[in-house]
Amino acid sequence: MTKAVIVGAVRSPIGRRGGALSGLHPVDLTAQVLNGLAREVGIEPENIDDVVWGCVSQVHEQAGDIARTAVLAAGWPLSVTGVTVDRQCGSSQQAVHFAAAGLVAGHYDVVVAGGTESMSWVPMGSPMGDRDAFGPAFTERFGSVPFQGDGAELIARTWGFTRRQMDELGLRSHELAAAAQDRGDFDDQIVPITLPDGSVFAQDEGVRRGGSLEKMGAIAPAFGADGLIAAGNASQISDGAAALLMTTQEKAEELGLRPLAVVHTAALAGDDPIMMLTAPIPATEKALKRSGLSLSDIGTFEFNEAFAAPLLAWLQEIGADPALVNPQGGAIALGHPLGASGARLMTTMVHRMQADGTRYGLQTMCEGGGQSNATILERA
Incomplete structure (x- = not known):
């Protein structure tokens, strides 16, 4: 049976909103990551059939099928196509699923999956503007759709989580990410990005050091005076891109490429679009x-820390060992560039599985509309 394998995984460093990447056009950011991937793997772009690329806010600088635009901006051959995917925060994880399906079906020999989001350039919610994005039939069924942060508030109150519990998770995220930076865990996965002024950006800039629960507890709630969600237990608004090169085991051998991981299982689920994040x-x-696997077979997990509350609910319901989840920090510390986050998580997980000799890793994330992707990788 044909299997889809990952032979390369890279990402940009993640920039804060208004930070280091805020002066770089998202197309040029994407192009640099694509070229970094090709260099890392040692493949000529002419061998790549397609680029399947996640991006949530496909307007303004991210409009016009940014996947294809970036391919051309990267200087790749005109024969390399690109398609842009939107499954909200899971867009680039869905890109991996689409790429894997295309490989197994024989539609591709070699494909790039990934995503980008420059939230400094295109703020969250820009595609909707002041228009009604949902329509009367949806509204009649569900009522008005809250912001995702309101969904996190609902989860916190439904499961009975306290502000302190969520702040503890946020503090853990920063501490683990700082330790990972200090060990150099991210160095091999990061493509240094050349900025318009010629300087080079090479380290995630959202990680905060020296935090405490007292400092976090002093941060004002984000969604109402009596709210539980605050900046310390929620993901950062960020800029970034990530990309994975995928092929089949047979094609990898033909091209002399070393598989890092096999896409073992891909799944989707939907749930309440109002609570949204469950x-x-x-x-x-x-x-x-x-997959036929049990929870105990999974040696590492990546769960996107859009907010602490959905991760705490998932931990409680699934029963995963917290020590195995986001052991190098998550989006609360590293940032959440929407369309890039799925590929960023997977890039981090693939490198960790290789470094630690972990056989199986599982990644999942909450997505707008009450959806979720889940992917199980097997180390090759």
Whole structure:
């Protein structure tokens, strides 16, 4: 049976909103990451059939099929196509699923999957503007759709999480990310980005050091005076891009490429679009059932820390060992560039599995509309 394998995984360093990457056009950011991937793997771009690319806010500088635009900006041959995917925060994880399916079906020999989001250039919510994006039939069924932060508030109150519990998770994220930076864990996965002024940006800039629960507890709630969600227990608004080169085992051997991981299982799940962020629970259950693996078989997890509350709910319902989840920090510390986050998590997980000799890793994330992707990788 044909299997889809990952032979390369890179990412940009993640920039804060208004930070180091805020002066670089998102197309040029994407092009640099694509070229960094080709250099890392040692493949000529002419061998790549397609670029499947996640991006949530596909307007303004990220409009016009940014995947194809970036391919051309990177100087790749005109024969290399690109398509842009939107499954909200899971867009680039979905890009991996689409790429894997295309490889197994024989539609591709070699494909890039990944994503980008420059939230400094195109703020969250820009595609909707002041228009009604949902329409009367949806509204009649569900009412008005809250912001994702309101969904996190609902989760916190439904599961009974305290502000302190969520702040503890946020502090852990920063401490683990800082330790990973200090060890050089991210060095091999990061493509240094040349900025318009000629300087080079090479380290995630959202990680905060020297934090404490007292400092976090002093941060004002973000969604109402009596709210539980605050900046210390929520992901950062960020800029970044990430990319994975994928092929089949047979093609990898033909091209002399070393597989890093096999896409073992891919699953999707939907849940309440108002609470919105709980679908990783059924997605994980579905992925485990489909894979034939048990929870104890999974040696590492990546769960996107859009907010602390959905991760805490997932931990409680799934029963995963917290020590195995986001052991190098998550989006609360590293940032959450929406369309890039799925590929960023997977890049980090692939490199960790290689370094630690972990056989199976599972990644999942909450997504707009009450959806979730879950992916199980097997180290090659």
